[in-house]
Amino acid sequence: MTPVRSLARAMLSGIFVVSGARNFANPSRLAPTAKPVTDRVTPLLERVHPQLPTDTETLIRANSAVQFGAGLMLATGRFTRPAALVLAGTLIPVTLAGHPFWRNDDPIAKNNNQIHFLKNLGLFGGLLLAAADTEGKPGLRWRAGHRIGHSRRSVRRAVRTARREARIAVRSTSAARRLPG
Numbered sequence: 001m002t003p004v005r006s007l008a009r010a011m012l013s014g015i016f017v018v019s020g021a022r023n024f025a026n027p028s029r030l031a032p033t034a035k036p037v038t039d040r041v042t043p044l045l046e047r048v049h050p051q052l053p054t055d056t057e058t059l060i061r062a063n064s065a066v067q068f069g070a071g072l073m074l075a076t077g078r079f080t081r082p083a084a085l086v087l088a089g090t091l092i093p094v095t096l097a098g099h100p101f102w103r104n105d106d107p108i109a110k111n112n113n114q115i116h117f118l119k120n121l122g123l124f125g126g127l128l129l130a131a132a133d134t135e136g137k138p139g140l141r142w143r144a145g146h147r148i149g150h151s152r153r154s155v156r157r158a159v160r161t162a163r164r165e166a167r168i169a170v171r172s173t174s175a176a177r178r179l180p181g
Helices: 003-025 031-048 057-078 080-098 107-130 140-178
Strands: none
Touching: 003 057, 003 080, 003 107, 031 057, 031 080, 057 080, 080 107
């Protein structure tokens, strides 16, 4: 991993590690803000599995733990692509709950929420770039296409060889028929 990639991943993940730890320790300060989003998610969670916790503080703690863990994974270079995707997924409800600038009537609050919304949108873009980064190695799509092309060439080569050997066998057979005896 290049030093630039390592530094960029550490810088990108820092906000998730710090806020994940802070929010896990004190979810009650975010509960009033997160309540509208968790109220919408609760019926979905109950349909998935009735035993899943649906109270706001537990969901905040779960999201914070995921952000903390995935942030550490991204910072340390372990499973960076999945970690970046997970962080991007956790950022969506956080942004919608925490910075709904479209609901503010106060111009100062609206401006503040809009700035934080756009900041989170920028973080989301950075996470998508981190998720797509193959560190200079060929991606899965290229490798699959390359293998398919290699297989096609191998099959064509095998077909040509089989045809050539069939022609040789036909010639040998006809030559053998012409021999006396």
